[in-house]
Amino acid sequence: xxxxxxxxxxxxxxxxxxxxxxxxxxxxxxxxxxxxxxxxxxxxxxxxxxxxxxxxxxxxxxxxxxxxxxxxxxxxxxxxxxxxxxxxxxxxxxxxxxxxxxxxxxxxxxxxxxxxxxxxxxxxxxxxxxxxxxxxxxxxxxxxxxxxxxxxxxxxxxxxxxxxxxxxxxxxxxxxxxxxxxxxxxxxxxxxxxxxxxxxxxxxxxxxxxxxxxxxxxxxxxxxxxxxxxxxxxxxxxxxxxxxxxxxxxxxxxxxxxxxxxxxxxxxxxxx
Numbered sequence: 001x002x003x004x005x006x007x008x009x010x011x012x013x014x015x016x017x018x019x020x021x022x023x024x025x026x027x028x029x030x031x032x033x034x035x036x037x038x039x040x041x042x043x044x045x046x047x048x049x050x051x052x053x054x055x056x057x058x059x060x061x062x063x064x065x066x067x068x069x070x071x072x073x074x075x076x077x078x079x080x081x082x083x084x085x086x087x088x089x090x091x092x093x094x095x096x097x098x099x100x101x102x103x104x105x106x107x108x109x110x111x112x113x114x115x116x117x118x119x120x121x122x123x124x125x126x127x128x129x130x131x132x133x134x135x136x137x138x139x140x141x142x143x144x145x146x147x148x149x150x151x152x153x154x155x156x157x158x159x160x161x162x163x164x165x166x167x168x169x170x171x172x173x174x175x176x177x178x179x180x181x182x183x184x185x186x187x188x189x190x191x192x193x194x195x196x197x198x199x200x201x202x203x204x205x206x207x208x209x210x211x212x213x214x215x216x217x218x219x220x221x222x223x224x225x226x227x228x229x230x231x232x233x234x235x236x237x238x239x240x241x242x243x244x245x246x247x248x249x250x251x252x253x254x255x256x257x258x259x260x261x262x263x264x265x266x267x268x269x270x271x272x
Contacts, residue, residue, distance in 0.1 A: 066119020
């Protein structure tokens with residue numbers, strides 16, 4: 001079952017191919033035959049839930065450390081906030097592309113590199129959206145609310161998944177993939193409009209922008225269900241332990257997206 005998260009889609013592709021081996025021989029008439037069989041030739045132990053928790057914890061810790069460093073640098077030199085945010089966004093995006101299309105999703109260095117870039121992005125975007133650099137008194141509280149909201153949604157959706165309140169089916173994943181692709185197209189279109197001076201209706205803080213952010217928050221929340229389902233299947237099917245780094249990367253992508261959207265939404269109400 002494919003996940004709507006591109007990183008998890010790559011992981012599940014590997015999951016399906018993992019352990020597929022082929023044996024070529026000759027039958028009694030001298031004709032060549034080939035048989036495929038499921039015979040995992042693992043040289044490492046299978047992935048466990050503890051592996052996923054540990055690797056995800058390490059990934060999130062790195063994001064937090066680099067976010068704090070970005071805070072410190074930007075407070076000394078406010079002009080660096082935007083620069084570090086852009087570097088983090090571009091670097092993180094490229095790293096995800098490498099992980100997804102370069103089949104590096106089980107690589108610890110790739111996941112750690114992504115976490116470092118996203119730390120720069122998260123730290124910078126937090127400063128910019130919260131008004132911290134402009135001296136807004138409630139900036140710290142705004143960031144804290146976004147963090148708590150992200151944590152709450154994460155564990156809330158984990159509870160929903162564990163209780164089976166919402167079933168993750170192939171149709172569900174297809175719908176999620178379609179909606180995420182649609183959001184991506186809208187965001188890119190909105191960016192192009194803003195670059196050519198036509199405004200930014202999806203991100204200007206108006207009613208449409210608020211509705212769009214709420215939709216993105218909901219979409220990110222439901223994305224956790226496909227992430228949990230993919231990770232759960234990988235654990236049960238015994239993929240190599242190193243794949244936990246790929247799971248951590250996929251979860252981090254969704255968490256950063258959710259945090260950014262919640263923070264953006266809160267900033268709209270602050271600026272009204």
